[in-house]
Amino acid sequence: MATYIGLDLGGTNIKISVFDDFFHKLGEKRTPTEVRFGSEHVLNRIYDAVLALLDELHLTCQDITCMGIGVPGILDIKNGISRFSPNFPKWEEVPIVAWMESHLHIPTYIDNDARVNLYGEWKFGAGKNRNNVLMITLGTGLGGAAVIDGRVIYGATGSAGEIGHINMFREGRECRCGSSGCLGRYVSALGILRTFREKVQLGQHSIICDWVNNDLDKATADMLSRAYDDGDAVAIETMRETGELLGYGLCA
Numbered sequence: 001m002a003t004y005i006g007l008d009l010g011g012t013n014i015k016i017s018v019f020d021d022f023f024h025k026l027g028e029k030r031t032p033t034e035v036r037f038g039s040e041h042v043l044n045r046i047y048d049a050v051l052a053l054l055d056e057l058h059l060t061c062q063d064i065t066c067m068g069i070g071v072p073g074i075l076d077i078k079n080g081i082s083r084f085s086p087n088f089p090k091w092e093e094v095p096i097v098a099w100m101e102s103h104l105h106i107p108t109y110i111d112n113d114a115r116v117n118l119y120g121e122w123k124f125g126a127g128k129n130r131n132n133v134l135m136i137t138l139g140t141g142l143g144g145a146a147v148i149d150g151r152v153i154y155g156a157t158g159s160a161g162e163i164g165h166i167n168m169f170r171e172g173r174e175c176r177c178g179s180s181g182c183l184g185r186y187v188s189a190l191g192i193l194r195t196f197r198e199k200v201q202l203g204q205h206s207i208i209c210d211w212v213n214n215d216l217d218k219a220t221a222d223m224l225s226r227a228y229d230d231g232d233a234v235a236i237e238t239m240r241e242t243g244e245l246l247g248y249g250l251c252a
C-alpha cells in the first residue's frame, strides 16, 4: 500500500496530512511556521512535525512513498529549491528537497503552494472534470494558479499565475519581490491588516482598537472578520476596498 504526505508550508502555519492509496486522510498536524527565525529553523520544524505525525499514526519514514510540499514564492522546481518567498525573511535559495531527502529519507517534491491547491481541486474538488480552472489562494499572502485547455500552466520561470505580484499602483506599498504596489501587498492577511491600521492611524475608530488596547500590531485578520460581522464601519470599509481591489486585479 502506498502512503503519501502532503505538506502546506504557509507563512503562518505548517499543515501536514498523511494519505493512503485512495487519498483518504489518515491523519493531520498543524504547527506554527515561525518564519522569523529563518530557513534552517523552519526546515527543522517541518522535520519535527513530520516525525511526530508519523509517530502518532504508528508509521515510519520507510512507510511513506513520497512527500509533496506546497511552497509560496519563486521556486526552482526541478532542483527542489525555494529561491525566494516574499513573506519569509532570511529565506534565499533554500534547498528544501535535498534537505528533506537527506534528513527524512522520503522522496520529496515541491511546487508552488497555489498550484498544489489547484491540483487538489482539479483532481478531487471544485475543478473536477474541467479543462479551464482558476485558483486563488488567500492566506498570509495572495497566490494564484490556472489550468488552461487541460494543462496546468507553469511558464518560463515556473511563476505563471502568481497574481500576487500584479502591479496595481505605480507608487504603492513596497514588495519584497523588488517591485511596489503589488496586489498581494493589499489583498492578503498582511495587506488587509495594513489597510486597516492605516485607516485607524488617520483617526477612524474601530471596535478592534478596544480589543487590542490600541496596540494595532496585535490586530489579526480573524478580528477584522469578526468586527465586520459586528457591523464595525472601519472593518466594513477595509473589506470592501480589499474586495474591490481583488476584483480589479483579477480583471487585469
Ligand SMILES: [Zn+2]
Pocket (backbone or CB within 6 Å): 164, 165, 175, 176, 177, 178, 179, 180, 182
Ligand atoms: Zn511583489
